[in-house]
Amino acid sequence: MAQNIAKSLHESTVEELPPGEAPIISIFTGHYGSGKTEVAVNTAINMTSQYKENVLIDIDVVNPFYRSSELQSVLIDAGIHLIAPNFAFSNMDLPSLPPEIQGVFSKTGAHIVFDVGGDENGAKVLGVFNSYFKEHPYNMYLVINTRRHLTQTKEQVLDMIEQIEKTSRLKITHLVPNTNLGVETSIEHVLEGIEIGTQVSRETGIPIAFIGVLDTLISEELETLIKTEYDIDMITRPIKRYLTHWHGRS
Amino acid sequence: MSKVLMKGNEAIAEAAIQAGCRYFFGYPITPQNEIPAYMAKRLPEENGVFLQAESEIAAINMVYGAAGAGARVMTSSSSPGISLKQEGISYIVGAELPCVIVNIVRGGPGLGGIQPAQSDYFQATKSAGHGDSHMVVYAPATIQEAVTLTMTAFDVADQYRNPVMILGDGILGQMMEPVEFLPVKKRDLPEKTWATTGWDGVSRQRNVINSLYIKPEELEGKVLQIYDKYAQIAKEEVMHECYDCDDAEIIITAYGTTARIVKNVIERLKKEKGIKAGIIRPITLWPFPYAVYEEMSRKAEVKAFLSVEMSMGQMVEDVRLGVNGKKPVHFTGRTGGMVPTEQQIIDKVISILKEES
Numbered sequence: 017m018a019q020n021i022a023k024s025l026h027e028s029t030v031e032e033l034p035p036g037e038a039p040i041i042s043i044f045t046g047h048y049g050s051g052k053t054e055v056a057v058n059t060a061i062n063m064t065s066q067y068k069e070n071v072l073i074d075i076d077v078v079n080p081f082y083r084s085s086e087l088q089s090v091l092i093d094a095g096i097h098l099i100a101p102n103f104a105f106s107n108m109d110l111p112s113l114p115p116e117i118q119g120v121f122s123k124t125g126a127h128i129v130f131d132v133g134g135d136e137n138g139a140k141v142l143g144v145f146n147s148y149f150k151e152h153p154y155n156m157y158l159v160i161n162t163r164r165h166l167t168q169t170k171e172q173v174l175d176m177i178e179q180i181e182k183t184s185r186l187k188i189t190h191l192v193p194n195t196n197l198g199v200e201t202s203i204e205h206v207l208e209g210i211e212i213g214t215q216v217s218r219e220t221g222i223p224i225a226f227i228g229v230l231d232t233l234i235s236e237e238l239e240t241l242i243k244t245e246y247d248i249d250m251i252t253r254p255i256k257r258y259l260t261h262w263h264g265r266s
Numbered sequence: 267m268s269k270v271l272m273k274g275n276e277a278i279a280e281a282a283i284q285a286g287c288r289y290f291f292g293y294p295i296t297p298q299n300e301i302p303a304y305m306a307k308r309l310p311e312e313n314g315v316f317l318q319a320e321s322e323i324a325a326i327n328m329v330y331g332a333a334g335a336g337a338r339v340m341t342s343s344s345s346p347g348i349s350l351k352q353e354g355i356s357y358i359v360g361a362e363l364p365c366v367i368v369n370i371v372r373g374g375p376g377l378g379g380i381q382p383a384q385s386d387y388f389q390a391t392k393s394a395g396h397g398d399s400h401m402v403v404y405a406p407a408t409i410q411e412a413v414t415l416t417m418t419a420f421d422v423a424d425q426y427r428n429p430v431m432i433l434g435d436g437i438l439g440q441m442m443e444p445v446e447f448l449p450v451k452k453r454d455l456p457e458k459t460w461a462t463t464g465w466d467g468v469s470r471q472r473n474v475i476n477s478l479y480i481k482p483e484e485l486e487g488k489v490l491q492i493y494d495k496y497a498q499i500a501k502e503e504v505m506h507e508c509y510d511c512d513d514a515e516i517i518i519t520a521y522g523t524t525a526r527i528v529k530n531v532i533e534r535l536k537k538e539k540g541i542k543a544g545i546i547r548p549i550t551l552w553p554f555p556y557a558v559y560e561e562m563s564r565k566a567e568v569k570a571f572l573s574v575e576m577s578m579g580q581m582v583e584d585v586r587l588g589v590n591g592k593k594p595v596h597f598t599g600r601t602g603g604m605v606p607t608e609q610q611i612i613d614k615v616i617s618i619l620k621e622e623s
Contacts, residue, residue: 049273049442080297080380082440163271163444165280197271197444 038152039126040067043142044192045180046159047167048134051194051255053084055159055228056131058255061094069126070096073117077101077141078133082259090258113144121148136179146185157225158188162195162212163205170215177220191217194228194255201230203238210242210250226251269446274438275300277409277445278368279308281416282340284447287366288314289339291328293321293347296380297436298370301342322347326354326367333363334475336461338420342368344436345386346377355429356395360477362460362492364423366416367401368432370439373603381603382436384522387580390433391552398489400496402430402503403551405521409443415549417450422503424455426495433551435576437523437605496553505549506558510536514544516615517562519585520574521548524599524606528574531611543615551581559588568593569622574611575599594622 044056053076060072072091074084084091085100092098099120102112120128132138142149158177160167167173177188195201195209206229217224229238231254242250272280279301282290290305302318309316319325325341332339343351348369358365369390373383394401402422406412412434419430462473479485510532511517520528525547535541546562548555562568571589573582579597586595598614600606 049271080440081436082442161271163269165270165272165276168270197269198442200269200444 039120039123039128041128041130041149041152041154043130043132043154043156043186044159045132045139045156045184045188046134046192046194047161047164047176048078048138049164050134050159050161050167051196051228052134052159053082053131053259054255054257055157055192055194056129057084057087057091057258058228058253060091060096060127060129062253063127064095067125067127069123070094070129071099071120071123071126072096072129072131073099073120074101074131075113075117075141076131076133076138078135078138084131087258113141117145118148121145121152132184135176136183139180139184142184142186149186154186155189155225156184156186157190157192158222159192159194159228160209160213160216162193162209163197170212170219173212173216174219177216177222188222190225191222192225192228196228196230196255198257201233203233203241206233206238207242207245210246214246224250226253228253228255230254231256269444271442272409272445273300273440273442274409274412274434275370275440276304277413278342278416278432278434279304281413281447282366282420283308283312283314285338285417285420287338287340287420288312289329289332289337290314290316290341291319291325291332291339292341292343293319293325295344295347297372297382297439298342298344298368300439301368301370322350323354326351326358329365329367330354330358330361330363330475333358333365334361334462336458336463338364338424340366340368342370344370344372345374345383348386348389352389352393352395354395355401356397356399357477358429359394359399359401359492360397360488361475362427363429363475364420364427365429366419366423366432367429368416368434371433371435373601379603380436382438382523382605383576383601383603384435384524385577385580385601386433387551387575387577390431391554391584394429394431398493400428400552402426402428402499402553403433404430404505405433405549405551406438407522407525407547409438409441410445411549412438413445413447414450421450421453421455424458425453426499427460428492428495428499433522435523436603500553503550504553504555504557506555507545507547507549508558509545509547510542511544511546511562513567514542515567515569516541516543516572516619517546517568517570518543518572518574518611518615519546519548519559519581521551521581524574524576527606527608528611531608531615534608535612535615539612539616541615541619548581554584554588556584556588559585560590563589563592570618571595572611572614572618573597573599574606576605577601594618
């Protein structure tokens with residue numbers, strides 16, 4: 017059971033998905049405000065060296081701003097090709113998807129990261145690509161922030177999984193506990209997220225891919241603490257906050 | 267409820283519910299859609315009513331009805347939607363009804379765009395609607411402050427029987443920060459003996475909610491009575507924050523999101539250029555904190571004032587009224603959904619100080 021809960025992103029992508037025959041597809045979904053975009057962008061950036069081509073698709077049709085499309089220059093610097101909705105850089109209030117997305121499924125050996133909009137409403141758009149996902153293996157990560165009002169308990173997360181799977185017509189393959197309060201995140205919040213994430217994993221059998229931890233909080237002590245507390249290896253991944261360019265001081 | 271991470275729009279909606287708001291009538295528009303979306307989910311849990319009206323005009327008139335019956339009620343929109351609501355807002359002022367109206371401002375004029383702006387300042391503070399009318403206007407700069415001010419807004423609306431506006435912008439509506447829902451200072455609020463709660467023909471006089479006065483003498487009397495309340499609001503409810511104003515050679519003024527950028531600018535001016543700058547951040551835009559500008563303009567070390575806005579320069583006119591000619595008043599800003607950069611403000615400060623020395 018313990019081994020089932022913790023499974024690294026590396027293992028799951030390499031072992032379960034046949035390399036070389038198809039692109040590696042990582043879909044990030046979750047509750048609105050769970051930190052999907054930050055986790056998706058960090059994952060895409062950190063894994064660029066493993067693939068011959070890297071693509072991030074901003075498929076968020078819910079948020080008008082605070083979205084990965086705003087990080088175009090960061091992504092270009094990291095060698096990632098951004099595919100953004102037609103309206104993302106404009107004042108268009110109507111989301112529509114560029115046909116370029118259809119082409120990514122034939123990019124052999126590439127890493128394709130889908131940054132999906134929040135909740136079941138955001139996940140609905142994945143249905144457009146259902147015929148592709150039926151034929152191509154994918155990893156779908158549920159990013160969970162237990163400090164968000166609709167995913168504070170195991171029951172609420174289970175409900176979110178059901179809703180997202182129903183509307184996307186896809187299966188969540190991995191969990192990513194990413195509990196945070198923005199700049200006020202503490203170790204206690206991280207542990208609280210692991211606790212709920214572990215409960216959800218036990219109930220559903222969906223493994224935890226890794227724990228999202230604010231980069232300023234990550235340390236060996238934290239990893240040891242997690243290991244002692246849960247008696248299993250869980251991989252923590254530093255999450256650098258990119259979407260803060262408008263915030264200023266409070 | 268311990269600290270949670272919330273979007274500004276969601277936090278405003280939750281704060282309203284916790285302040286006892288049980289009725290919400292609205293019509294969707296970006297960038298405030300999370301308010302109606304949140305209300306649609308949460309209000310039924312509280313036995314409240316969420317209704318998406320057929321238009322903004324319908325929504326504000328439903329607010330009139332619910333407020334007239336004595337309920338705590340809210341509507342929200344963004345710039346063009348608020349323009350549509352203005353007729354109703356004026357009726358609500360005329361009928362002396364309490365309600366809360368949220369404007370998460372986007373770029374204008376016209377349909378404009380969905381990006382953040384502060385170009386509805388004149389509309390919010392000078393022309394709530396037609397006729398002699400005002401709203402109390404709160405301008406939060408953090409999500410936590412948006413929570414506190416939304417809760418306060420319901421009390422202030424009830425206390426003075428007048429609409430209160432929460433004026434945010436797209437950034438405040440969309441950004442996320444940790445928030446806590448703590449009760450606000452308790453006010454001794456009058457009972458709503460005027461509300462149309464159903465007349466039994468015996469126990470009290472008939473209550474009438476109305477803004478039509480046929481005789482000009484009566485209408486003038488009504489307006490004078492409303493303006494007595496406004497005088498009291500100006501005395502009791504004005505709010506502002508001063509940050510690093512002591513010894514400052516230039517006083518920058520900004521509200522909401524822009525104030526956050528200016529606070530960074532003040533730190534950078536101090537560290538990088540050795541320039542002492544302070545900020546006056548109005549928290550109520552109406553009533554405007556004129557007195558603090560008057561006070562600051564008397565200080566010998568203050569060389570100039572600078573208003574920074576996401577507009578072509580609107581609040582700057584109130585700053586001029588406050589400063590009253592005693593010191594030069596400058597302006598810098600961006601508009602149409604563009605956000606002023608720290609560097610733009612720093613460059614402006616340096617050029618002003620050069621000009622004024």
